[in-house]
Amino acid sequence: MYDVIVVGARCAGSPLAMLLARKGYRVVVLDRASFPRDTVSTHYVQPSGLARLRRWGLLDRLTATGCPPVTEALWWFGETSVRGFAPPHGDIAMALAPRRTVLDALLVDAAREAGAEIRESCTVRSLVRDDDGRVTGVRCQEQGGAEHTLSAPIVIGADGRDSLVARETGAEKYNSRPPLTVVYYTYWRGLRPERRHRNEVFLEGDKQIGVIPTHDDAYLIQAARPHDFFGEYRSDIERHYLKAIEEAAPALASELADGAERVERFRGSASLENFYRKPYGPGWALVGDAGYHKDPLTGQGISDAWRDAELLADAVHEVRSGHTDWDTAMAGYERLRNAASELIYEFTCEAASFEFDPMTRQLVRVLAENRDEADRFFGVIAGTVPAEEFFAPDNLLSMLARLPAEALAEITGTEGTR
Numbered sequence: 001m002y003d004v005i006v007v008g009a010r011c012a013g014s015p016l017a018m019l020l021a022r023k024g025y026r027v028v029v030l031d032r033a034s035f036p037r038d039t040v041s042t043h044y045v046q047p048s049g050l051a052r053l054r055r056w057g058l059l060d061r062l063t064a065t066g067c068p069p070v071t072e073a074l075w076w077f078g079e080t081s082v083r084g085f086a087p088p089h090g091d092i093a094m095a096l097a098p099r100r101t102v103l104d105a106l107l108v109d110a111a112r113e114a115g116a117e118i119r120e121s122c123t124v125r126s127l128v129r130d131d132d133g134r135v136t137g138v139r140c141q142e143q144g145g146a147e148h149t150l151s152a153p154i155v156i157g158a159d160g161r162d163s164l165v166a167r168e169t170g171a172e173k174y175n176s177r178p179p180l181t182v183v184y185y186t187y188w189r190g191l192r193p194e195r196r197h198r199n200e201v202f203l204e205g206d207k208q209i210g211v212i213p214t215h216d217d218a219y220l221i222q223a224a225r226p227h228d229f230f231g232e233y234r235s236d237i238e239r240h241y242l243k244a245i246e247e248a249a250p251a252l253a254s255e256l257a258d259g260a261e262r263v264e265r266f267r268g269s270a271s272l273e274n275f276y277r278k279p280y281g282p283g284w285a286l287v288g289d290a291g292y293h294k295d296p297l298t299g300q301g302i303s304d305a306w307r308d309a310e311l312l313a314d315a316v317h318e319v320r321s322g323h324t325d326w327d328t329a330m331a332g333y334e335r336l337r338n339a340a341s342e343l344i345y346e347f348t349c350e351a352a353s354f355e356f357d358p359m360t361r362q363l364v365r366v367l368a369e370n371r372d373e374a375d376r377f378f379g380v381i382a383g384t385v386p387a388e389e390f391f392a393p394d395n396l397l398s399m400l401a402r403l404p405a406e407a408l409a410e411i412t413g414t415e416g417t418r
């Protein structure tokens, strides 16, 4: 008998298992994949995420893999460029974009070292319940083996956005938006050296291009388009990918044409619905994408999974150590998760709709001319500046007050008087 069964061993499942095992619980993690194994995901990890890795004692291990630190952000909103970088989180003044083959394997190893049992190539087929409907275990199947039952008083779905645990428990979705984008990406070598520590993003009309440096002197370059474009994009991925780069980032397109080399196949996804799920019920809980999924455009998923793994581990500990009951602890977990994410969720959905409202467009002008404000904007995305502070009406108004009257008139729809 285990204390906790975790379904899924990537960004949410392995850290959760590690944290629970470190608190002395008997944890088993089941994943149908075996590691190292890639997954469809770009992999920009925010400074707030790296701060958690540092706290868990894993950051040095990750930096030792040779992943280049990202220390500058350069975002283009059409012709307007915003340059800066998030204020540091403690002494962490960088982001990293490690390959998922490296990152996920490191997390699995850390969970195993902490004492969690990891069963790879093990697929969970269904949940097991008692007569009252409370989840008490899983039916699972190791590669080539027979289906069997594992039991525990708590089963946690860290099994991604199409979570079986969520499906079988009927976990309610809320604040959901349909998929807004389709994104394809691949890896390149031979780009200019000044890109080695820079995250560059081009937002032009209905195209978003992102460039991030990663392991082995390679750069991940993604091209996102509105979800409606999915059918056409998929019909000729390479052509549409290069065309989007050419239209949104012509200098980058020339660089790719002049001697850069594409070193991997294209990967991508259009299954990018935005939603929260109620993350708990009798005997079960959800963490990571299973409980909260959003468009990847602002690169939040990995860092969010780590934050929520920590929140959930604390909540489970509260219950198992007898300090509080399940519903109270889990309601607290849901509340903290939502409070930490709701504003950046809204911003992500706005960015992923490719339609910035007039106020956001004018704010971009302020950011372009004020390095301090630009840093604070990047800090919101990086999780080092509280979103509620940056998006507070007083703060927005004081930034907008720097604009000339004509620009303010564009927001309010009145004519300028100055």
Ligand SMILES: Cc1cc2nc3c(=O)[nH]c(=O)nc-3n(C[C@H](O)[C@H](O)[C@H](O)COP(=O)(O)OP(=O)(O)OC[C@H]3O[C@@H](n4cnc5c(N)ncnc54)[C@H](O)[C@@H]3O)c2cc1C
Binding pocket: 007, 008, 009, 010, 011, 012, 013, 030, 031, 032, 033, 039, 040, 041, 042, 043, 044, 045, 046, 122, 123, 124, 125, 158, 159, 160, 161, 163, 164, 183, 268, 269, 287, 288, 289, 290, 296, 298, 299, 300, 301, 302, 303, 304, 305
């Ligand atoms: C195109 C794209 C780009 C992205 N870019 C970024 C980015 O730059 N930065 C960022 O922070 N985030 C990004 N994300 C989001 C990020 O990938 C996710 O938020 C993150 O992987 C969530 O981790 P997770 O552990 O919750 O789920 P997953 O990574 O989906 O892991 C779930 C695991 O559960 C296992 N599993 C599922 N069902 C079963 C079952 N029945 N039995 C056994 N095992 C099962 C799977 O094998 C898998 O290993 C991106 C996502 C996409 C799609």
